Amino acid sequence: MSIESIIVIGGGPAGFAVVQRLRRGFFEGAVTLIDPGGVPYDRPPLSKEYLAGSTGREGIAFEPREWFAENEVELLVDRVTSITADTGEVILGSGGTRRADRLVLATGGTAALPLIPGLAQAAEAGTAMTLRTVQDADRLREHLCTGHRLAVIGAGLIGAETASTARELGTEVILIDPVDPPLAAAVGEALARRLHGLHAEHGVQVRTAAVAEFQLRGTSAAAGEDGAVSSAEHSPDAARAWLRILLDDGSELDADAALIGTGMIPQTPLAQEAGLEVDGGIVVDEAFRTAHPAVYAVGDAARVRTSDAVLQPRAEHWEHAVLSGGAAGAALLAEAGPSSGPEPVEAPWFWSDRYGVHVEAVGSMTAPGQTVTRMLDGEPGVSFRLDEDSRVIGCAAIDASQAVRVARRLIARGTVVDPADLADPEVPFKQLMRRR
Numbered sequence: 001m002s003i004e005s006i007i008v009i010g011g012g013p014a015g016f017a018v019v020q021r022l023r024r025g026f027f028e029g030a031v032t033l034i035d036p037g038g039v040p041y042d043r044p045p046l047s048k049e050y051l052a053g054s055t056g057r058e059g060i061a062f063e064p065r066e067w068f069a070e071n072e073v074e075l076l077v078d079r080v081t082s083i084t085a086d087t088g089e090v091i092l093g094s095g096g097t098r099r100a101d102r103l104v105l106a107t108g109g110t111a112a113l114p115l116i117p118g119l120a121q122a123a124e125a126g127t128a129m130t131l132r133t134v135q136d137a138d139r140l141r142e143h144l145c146t147g148h149r150l151a152v153i154g155a156g157l158i159g160a161e162t163a164s165t166a167r168e169l170g171t172e173v174i175l176i177d178p179v180d181p182p183l184a185a186a187v188g189e190a191l192a193r194r195l196h197g198l199h200a201e202h203g204v205q206v207r208t209a210a211v212a213e214f215q216l217r218g219t220s221a222a223a224g225e226d227g228a229v230s231s232a233e234h235s236p237d238a239a240r241a242w243l244r245i246l247l248d249d250g251s252e253l254d255a256d257a258a259l260i261g262t263g264m265i266p267q268t269p270l271a272q273e274a275g276l277e278v279d280g281g282i283v284v285d286e287a288f289r290t291a292h293p294a295v296y297a298v299g300d301a302a303r304v305r306t307s308d309a310v311l312q313p314r315a316e317h318w319e320h321a322v323l324s325g326g327a328a329g330a331a332l333l334a335e336a337g338p339s340s341g342p343e344p345v346e347a348p349w350f351w352s353d354r355y356g357v358h359v360e361a362v363g364s365m366t367a368p369g370q371t372v373t374r375m376l377d378g379e380p381g382v383s384f385r386l387d388e389d390s391r392v393i394g395c396a397a398i399d400a401s402q403a404v405r406v407a408r409r410l411i412a413r414g415t416v417v418d419p420a421d422l423a424d425p426e427v428p429f430k431q432l433m434r435r436r
């Protein structure tokens with residue numbers, strides 16, 4: 001059967017990459033992209049430049065609105081409420097229906113809200129927030145200024161970046177996480193400790209504890225002329241809404257607002273209700289096809305099962321979203337006509353920025369094996385993860401992108417390396433590819 005129409009559900013980096021690949025590959029059929037958020041935009045700037053106010057909504061759009069008309073991509077501002085895999089039918093929140101020969105689920109995820117007493121009420125009141133959409137970033141930014149105190153719950157990538165941006169804007173920040181140091185699974189223990197240490201160096205109050213309860217205090221209009229309430233003014237009588245946060249070590253603290261950065265939940269209900277396999281993500285093969293021939297899934301919502309039946313950990317990073325979208329686009333092009341076929345899936349890579357420091361990591365830092373750390377300027381700078389045969393399987397680096405670029409190639413080639421070379425600052429990174 002020839003493919004004459006494709007509907008992509010979700011316009012994040014993964015969904016947009018599908019659409020872009022289809023048009024770049026000269027797919028001639030109808031392409032529809034459905035997202036309630038309108039013109040597709042990028043998410044990493046939401047905790048960085050966009051939150052800081054140094055770029056606006058146009059600056060984070062993948063392409064301007066005209067691109068969609070010029071490339072004959074129908075952009076539907078709507079939410080899909082259900083799909084039928086056998087017929088390719090899609091039901092829209094506005095009440096209409098659509099149909100296509102192939103559907104691509106690119107629904108990403110939503111920010112997790114842990115079950116902590118009082119959190120739902122604080123979130124309802126807008127005093128506790130999450131960060132996943134541009135609207136979330138706009139709401140959060142209202143709380144970032146001198147004289148305001150923000151509690152950041154969770155010191156993972158989004159929590160850490162938000163703490164950094166909030167400090168840049170003069171906000172008082174308390175960062176709360178029960179793990180010390182956070183992110184060791186992503187970048188290894190040595191780099192995680194160094195990165196976590198940056199918070200205190202930049203004036204963040206770091207607390208190693210879990211939140212036991214949120215208490216919403218004060219409900220009516222603003223106290224000060226500029227709307228800000230300093231921490232000293234916090235009392236049950238203060239006029240505006242603020243939070244008392246009780247920690248599991250018995251202590252408590254007050255904040256004007258809280259950002260909850262405790263992870264994301266993949267958006268799988270459409271797949272689940274359509275009878276597709278879901279196991280911590282929508283299960284797909286290496287070309288991002290679900291078990292139903294008419295449905296693909298990509299990005300944060302998808303989870304790959306390799307050809308040797310191994311279910312991979314679900315990736316939650318930008319590059320994976322873009323590559324998976326490109327790979328699904330290529331597979332759809334192959335179905336629609338002659339093509340070079342599915343593209344290889346690379347080891348997952350991500351980056352993060354905080355306090356002017358750039359972090360990158362590729363592959364796995366937790367798979368069985370050993371971690372070798374290279375000191376740079378007297379501090380842990382690059383950590384490599386090696387398997388039992390001394391093949392590089394992961395790498396994380398602080399301000400050393402070249403090391404990660406080299407590691408990507410070593411991972412792709414399965415190169416065996418000498419751990420002593422990895423640890424030795426005198427051995428140039430590029431030379432690692434020539435050894436052994």
Ligand SMILES: Cc1cc2nc3c(=O)[nH]c(=O)nc-3n(C[C@H](O)[C@H](O)[C@H](O)COP(=O)(O)OP(=O)(O)OC[C@H]3O[C@@H](n4cnc5c(N)ncnc54)[C@H](O)[C@@H]3O)c2cc1C
Binds near residue numbers: 035043315317352
């Ligand atoms: C604040 C923030 C900062 C980040 N920073 C980094 C970083 O520095 N480095 C990095 O590697 N990664 C970063 N990430 C992660 C990266 O942005 C994600 O991995 C990526 O956005 C996932 O892309 P996606 O297209 O799969 O999902 P999403 O970006 O979540 O997009 C999914 C889209 O689907 C739409 N959708 C959902 N359900 C429906 C429905 N039923 N009908 C229609 N549309 C629907 C949503 O509206 C959304 O637009 C960050 C993420 C966030 C939130």
